[in-house]
Amino acid sequence: MRWRPIAGIVLRQYYLFRGSPVRVIPMFAWVGIDIVLWGFITRYLNSVGAGRIDFVPQLLGAVLFWDFLTRIMQGVTVAFLEDVWSRNFLNLFATPLSITEYLTGLVITGITTSAVGLVVMLVLATLVFGLAFASLGVLLAQFVMVLLLFGIVLGILSSAMVLRWGPSAEWLTWPIPALLAPFAAVFYPVATLPGWMRTVASVLPPSYVFEALRSRIAGGVPSSGALLWVAMLTLLYLLASGFVFTRVYRHVVRNGLLARYSAESSG
């Protein structure tokens, strides 16, 4: 893997952000609105709950982490979609650029843009609503890492879907976080779910993060075995997503769709 082609992919995204405030605003605006909205909801719930449960870490913490994952996924996907929207595939893939280099460039872009959102969310949640993230200690880094990697997985898989099924498949990618959220048990314990949903939750790394978050807030100590398992599971998904993207790329090169991408199918 060579760094200069990767830098080229990242630089393309940087130039786009630099040239258009419209692209910069969503990096922090929506996550900021989410934190403010849920911040006030948790305040209200705390006031009517008479102090029995502190909703700030339970709900606001969950919203923040889930938003972070969603932003990473969208960061990777949108970086890919920029090449779809500008019909740039022929220019890009007729170069020495490898798929690994291309994906690495997209991932770096996704991490960078979502990091901006994470900082905004952390500052707002901490300063305005008193969310005490420092109390999570080392767990915070572990949670962020798992969600970061799983967001990248979703971003790569979403990009593979668009590459495979054409530009119109873009609309299939946006609801993915919303579809996964009930299974990831973002706002409630996994035990709340019916059996078949628990099975799905057991193979979704975010569900372990949110279970561990709730356990820590309740004063418990999350299972280190479970965290090790989720780290390995997430890495496995990361490798699998790269494999899927590469397979899809080879498919569209074989059937001619990459060269005639706007046609959306080779048939």
Add this chain to the structure above:
Amino acid sequence: MTIEQRLIPSGANVLQVDSLSKWFGNKAAVNDVSFWVRRGEIVGLLGPNGAGKTTTINMILGVLEPSAGKISVAGIDVLRHRSQALARSNFAAVYAALPGNLTVAQNLQIFGLIYSVEALDQRIEALLGQLDLSALRNTKCGLLSSGETTRVNLAKALLNRPELLLLDEPTASLDPSSAHDARCQVRSLAQSGECGILWTSHNMYEVEAVCDRVLFLSRGRILLEGDPRLLPKRHGAANLEDLFIHIAREPLLAEREERA
């Protein structure tokens, strides 16, 4: 010389295509095509719409996998060593404009990095000057005229000093003056011996003026090959355009004539 009698040299070839085929279902877009391009040579790939020209170019560019056959760029197998082979080639096509939301300089910077061009800033400056693009360096590509877009695409195509340059209808949307300038630039590039060029065009006057050799492609097969200034006479046509029309309308007859 018939197609079967052709000897395919390999030594100085920047492009070697052997028995290349591409099938979409049971339809052959390219059928057992073999040809080469030497360094310093401009080869015209001619044929009616749907003849398989762009399919052939896409396979050489590695964005379409052949059903059969082999492609080598500067002796490197495109299928086995894609990155190394594509590092030695580049292309410009009217249907593959650079992203319109980036400026000329930004696009060249990005593609220069992707091609790992050494001394990139100097290379970009040289190309901007050479192609009369200096005044447009900070203009977004989406705001350029057709002629300017063609020159920018050409600048991108020359960034990595390619040994093989693929030009798919590079003058299609240019006015006669701009087209003349583009032809002169490409001609001098070939004469410098830096690269070999595969050129597709529907402008037969241009082909005669620019190409050292032409390949007539029809229904995915090469029917004729030779010097564009000698071929018409050999086939009893008044000029290259007449020969083109004859082949486009009667490809089987033309092939029989060539074999005879």
